[in-house]
Amino acid sequence: MMSMIGTLVADGGSLLSSVPSLLLVGLTAVVAGTAIVGILGSRRPTGFPPGPTPIPFVGNVTSIRKDGQPVWINMGRLAKEYGDVFSIKLGDKWYVVLNSFRAIREGLAAGPVALANRPHFYSTDLFSEDYRDLGYTNYSPTWVLHRQFALGAFSDVYSTKHMDAVVNQQFTRYVEPLLASGGEGQSVDGIGLGQEMGMGSVVTWCFGPGNDQFHRDLVELVSVDVSLNLVGRRIPVDIFPFLRYFPLSSNRVMRDVVDKFMTMLRTEFKSRRQTFQEDDKLTDLCGALLHAQKAAEKEEKYDFLTDVHVIQVLASSFRGSIGLLTTTYWGLALLAEYPDVQQRVANEIRDVIGKDRQPSVEDRAAMPYTAATMMEMLRFGSVAPLGVPRAAHEDVKIRGFNIPKGTVILYNIYGTHFDQANYANPHEFNPDRFFDSDGSVIASPDNFLPFGMGTRKCLGYVLAQSVLFLAFSRLLQGYRVSKLDGQPGDGSLFGQDPQYEGSRWPKPFRIAITKVE
Ligand code: HEM
Numbered sequence: 379m380m381s382m383i384g385t386l387v388a389d390g391g392s393l394l395s396s397v398p399s400l401l402l403v404g405l406t407a408v409v410a411g412t413a414i415v416g417i418l419g420s421r422r423p424t425g426f427p428p429g430p431t432p433i434p435f436v437g438n439v440t441s442i443r444k445d446g447q448p449v450w451i452n453m454g455r456l457a458k459e460y461g462d463v464f465s466i467k468l469g470d471k472w473y474v475v476l477n478s479f480r481a482i483r484e485g486l487a488a489g490p491v492a493l494a495n496r497p498h499f500y501s502t503d504l505f506s507e508d509y510r511d512l513g514y515t516n517y518s519p520t521w522v523l524h525r526q527f528a529l530g531a532f533s534d535v536y537s538t539k540h541m542d543a544v545v546n547q548q549f550t551r552y553v554e555p556l557l558a559s560g561g562e563g564q565s566v567d568g569i570g571l572g573q574e575m576g577m578g579s580v581v582t583w584c585f586g587p588g589n590d591q592f593h594r595d596l597v598e599l600v601s602v603d604v605s606l607n608l609v610g611r612r613i614p615v616d617i618f619p620f621l622r623y624f625p626l627s628s629n630r631v632m633r634d635v636v637d638k639f640m641t642m643l644r645t646e647f648k649s650r651r652q653t654f655q656e657d658d659k660l661t662d663l664c665g666a667l668l669h670a671q672k673a674a675e676k677e678e679k680y681d682f683l684t685d686v687h688v689i690q691v692l693a694s695s696f697r698g699s700i701g702l703l704t705t706t707y708w709g710l711a712l713l714a715e716y717p718d719v720q721q722r723v724a725n726e727i728r729d730v731i732g733k734d735r736q737p738s739v740e741d742r743a744a745m746p747y748t749a750a751t752m753m754e755m756l757r758f759g760s761v762a763p764l765g766v767p768r769a770a771h772e773d774v775k776i777r778g779f780n781i782p783k784g785t786v787i788l789y790n791i792y793g794t795h796f797d798q799a800n801y802a803n804p805h806e807f808n809p810d811r812f813f814d815s816d817g818s819v820i821a822s823p824d825n826f827l828p829f830g831m832g833t834r835k836c837l838g839y840v841l842a843q844s845v846l847f848l849a850f851s852r853l854l855q856g857y858r859v860s861k862l863d864g865q866p867g868d869g870s871l872f873g874q875d876p877q878y879e880g881s882r883w884p885k886p887f888r889i890a891i892t893k894v895e
Pocket residue numbers: 512513514580694695696697698699700701702703705761762765766768828829830831832833834835836837838839841842
């Protein structure tokens with residue numbers, strides 16, 4: 379031992395003198411090691427779907443951002459080259475893209491759980507409060523119970539009469555004053571109007587028509603900050619997870635938005651609980667959830683139903699409703715661009731509902747053209763163009779390709795809705811495409827999946843369709859929307875806002891509103 383130490387001490391001088399070369403060797407080893415890891419990590423797993431060759435560490439970021447086109451358009455381009463099931467790498471994750479209705483149906487409907495997980499990102503870590511939410515938590519027995527619990531509370535406040543009351547109250551209390559504020563033929567901000575018609579109805583549905591200030595703050599927050607940061611924009615850290623350790627402003631903005639949003643929901647939830655009585659009439663989702671939580675406590679059946687789980691049902695509903703908000707924006711822009719469609723809807727409203735009675739969900743069965751117009755808004759908007767990312771819950775085969783557990787799955791809803799083979803002249807807004815040869819609306823058309831499909835299909839699709847129908851019927855019962863004089867030519871309202879990569883938003887626009895006498 380002593381001699382070993384002696385040798386080391388004796389060697390100390392020469393060791394010190396060789397420090398720079400040792401450093402160099404060390405650095406070279408690190409760089410070479412990292413490069414090997416990068417190159418090996420860029421190799422497709424065996425039997426994986428084909429796709430463009432990824433650049434080590436970066437992956438195929440450049441392939442999906444090509445020519446300044448939105449990601450979903452570039453996905454369509456890649457599908458032409460590699461087939462409708464192909465793969466790409468982004469940062470450290472492999473993604474499989476399903477790019478046709480057939481491939482999507484095969485993947486999403488393949489067994490109840492095959493692709494029923496959701497991938498985890500920095501943003502979903504924050505939003506889900508340790509994966510106790512509905513939209514980002516993986517498939518598991520607890521998640522199934524949580525979803526059933528939420529749907530139970532939804533159905534308590536889903537009745538036709540209740541939906542009619544919610545949307546009509548919202549319209550009278552918030553939308554009408556907005557429309558009246560600028561006088562005849564006024565110019566209205568399409569985004570502000572869409573916020574009140576779409577998101578405002580969800581706020582009323584969740585918390586009832588009460589506190590005006592809370593209502594406005596939440597509509598504003600969910601509409602702008604949360605949507606912008608969470609649904610619309612992809613932040614770099616979601617692709618390159620090591621960026622979570624850097625003081626990036628995008629990380630900070632995301633954390634601030636989540637904090638603000640969750641604090642508002644928690645505060646409102648707690649104050650509602652203080653005054654809540656078990657035999658209160660159920661008038662909103664928050665009350666229905668409190669009621670169900672109390673009942674569950676008694677049965678000691680749902681020990682997972684903490685306050686976090688309950689508040690997360692509200693939070694997931696607001697996040698999900700951003701789809702409704704953006705579809706409402708598209709709807710307003712489309713009606714202004716297509717006055718003939720608008721007139722046919724207005725005629726149906728006049729014939730079925732008349733001028734004085736408020737619209738009801740029950741009217742929809744007698745108003746096929748209006749129902750088809752709402753479907754066409756959902757198709758044309760395709761506001762979740764690549765769905766909400768899924769992940770493989772287990773090793774699975776799709777079209778003979780091996781998809782290992784954990785692979786991220788994107789499904790191109792936009793590509794399906796704008797494929798000429800599925801919809802003739804897809805860039806035209808044409809509700810007639812949803813009628814069959816007998817003149818009836820096709821109830822479940824093929825190639826139509828605005829709400830996804832399978833085990834993780836949108837939780838709010840019934841609510842969304844009811845709100846769209848009621849809000850637009852009420853609007854066109856009393857008003858017409860049109861393009862403003864001097865606005866540039868056809869299609870000007872449809873510019874895709876380039877800020878958003880996860881969602882299709884029209885660019886901010888203004889429209890003229892005229893009252894119908
Ligand atoms: C036009 C309006 C809407 C559109 C286009 C839309 C679209 C979608 C899509 C494409 C998904 C992913 C489904 C899948 O992976 O198969 C989804 C999930 C979801 N949506 Fe919606 N949505 C809308 C409105 C709503 C509303 C109003 C709510 C809530 C009240 C809601 C709540 C949710 C939730 C909680 C999920 C996650 C479900 C899960 O992971 O199991 N959505 N939505």
